[in-house]
Amino acid sequence: MDIENQNSQMPDILPPRNSSRYCGRYSRANHLQGLVRIFTESSKIAVESKKPETAQARFELAIEVYYQIVALRPDTEIERKTTNAMRTLNDEFPSIVCMNEALGICDKASKIKSVRTQLKYLRKAQEILERGLARQNIGHTNLTSIYAQVVGYVRQAEAIIEKQGKNANQRNTNCGPDLKSDTSPAESVASTQTIPLPSEFKCSCPNCTQHILVPLSLAGTAATCPTCSHEFTIPQPTETKFYSI
Numbered sequence: 001m002d003i004e005n006q007n008s009q010m011p012d013i014l015p016p017r018n019s020s021r022y023c024g025r026y027s028r029a030n031h032l033q034g035l036v037r038i039f040t041e042s043s044k045i046a047v048e049s050k051k052p053e054t055a056q057a058r059f060e061l062a063i064e065v066y067y068q069i070v071a072l073r074p075d076t077e078i079e080r081k082t083t084n085a086m087r088t089l090n091d092e093f094p095s096i097v098c099m100n101e102a103l104g105i106c107d108k109a110s111k112i113k114s115v116r117t118q119l120k121y122l123r124k125a126q127e128i129l130e131r132g133l134a135r136q137n138i139g140h141t142n143l144t145s146i147y148a149q150v151v152g153y154v155r156q157a158e159a160i161i162e163k164q165g166k167n168a169n170q171r172n173t174n175c176g177p178d179l180k181s182d183t184s185p186a187e188s189v190a191s192t193q194t195i196p197l198p199s200e201f202k203c204s205c206p207n208c209t210q211h212i213l214v215p216l217s218l219a220g221t222a223a224t225c226p227t228c229s230h231e232f233t234i235p236q237p238t239e240t241k242f243y244s245i
Contacts, residue, residue: 013087013090013091014063014066014086014087014090015063015090017063017064017067019060019063020060020061020063020064021057021060022060022061022063022064023064024064025064026038026064026065026068027068027071029068030072032069032072032074032078035065035068035069035072036069036078036082038061038065039062039065039066039069039082039085040085042058042059042061042062042065043058043062043085043089045058046058046059046062046089046093046096046097047089047092047093047096047097047100048100048236049100050100050101050103050104050107051101051104052097052100052101055093055096055097055100056097059089059093059097062086062089063086066082066083066086069082070082070083091137091138091139092137092138092139094132094135094137094139095132095135095137095138095139095140095142095143096139098128098129098131098132098143099129099132099139099142099143099146101125101128102125102126102128102129102132102146102150103125103146105121105122105124105125105128106121106122106125106150106153108121109121109122109125115157115160115161115164116161118157119154119157119158119161122150122153122154122157123154125150126147126150126151126154129143129146129147129150130147133147141202141211142202145202145213202214203234203235205225205227205228205230205232206230206232207225207228207230207232208225208227208228208230210225210226210227210228212225212226214234218234219234219235219236220233220234220235220236221233221234222234
C-alpha cells in the first residue's frame with residue numbers, strides 16, 4: 001500500500017503520515033516487534049522530554065512508525081492497541097509538551113538565587129502555559145492547575161523584588177545623598193529565596209474518571225479513588241495514558 005493511499009484511509013483524528021519529517025523512512029521495515037518497540041519508546045520520550053524540539057521529533061517518529069505498523073496488517077489486538085495509543089498521544093501531546101516546557105523552565109528558576117532572574121524565567125513559563133490554555137486542547141485541566149501555581153510564584157517574586165526596592169531606598173536615605181549601601185538588593189538575604197515548583201497536580205481515576213488532586217511526591221505510588229474505591233497507581237504528572245502493546 002503506498003503512503004498517499006494509506007493517508008486517505010486513516011481516521012481524520014490522526015495526523016497524516018506525510019505530516020511527519022520521517023515520512024517514508026520506515027516504509028520498508030517489516031519487523032513488527034521492532035516497530036512496536038520504537039513506537040513505544042518514541043511515545044514515552046515525546047511525553048517526558050522537557051525540550052520541545054526533542055518531544056516534537058519523537059512525536060513525529062511515532063506517527064511514521066504507527067502507520068508502518070498498520071501497513072503490516074498485524075493481528076486485530078495489536079492494531080487496536082496501537083491505534084488507541086496513537087490517538088491518545090495525538091490528543092494529549094499539545095498540552096503535555098506545553099506543560100513539560102513550562103515545568104522545565106520552572107525547574108531552572110528554582111536553581112537560581114537571584115529573584116529577578118527567577119521572575120524572568122517564571123514569566124516565560126507563564127506565557128507558555130497561557131498559549132497552551134488558549135488552544136483548549138485535551139489535558140488543559142492540568143495546565144490550569146499548574147498555571148495557577150506559576151502565577152502565584154510570579155506574584156511572590158514580584159512582592160519580594162518590590163520589598164527589596166523599598167529596603168534599598170530606605171538604606172540609601174539613611175546613608176545620605178553621597179553614600180550608598182554596600183549590599184545591593186540582589187545580594188540581600190531576600191534575593192536568595194527560591195520559588196518552589198508546583199507541589200500538586202491533577203490525575204484521573206482510570207475507573208470512574210474522577211479528577212483527583214494529589215501531591216507530586218505521591219506520583220508512582222498506589223492510591224484508592226475516593227469516589228469509586230478503585231485501586232490504581234498514581235501516574236507521573238507528564239505521563240500520558242498509552243497502552244502497553
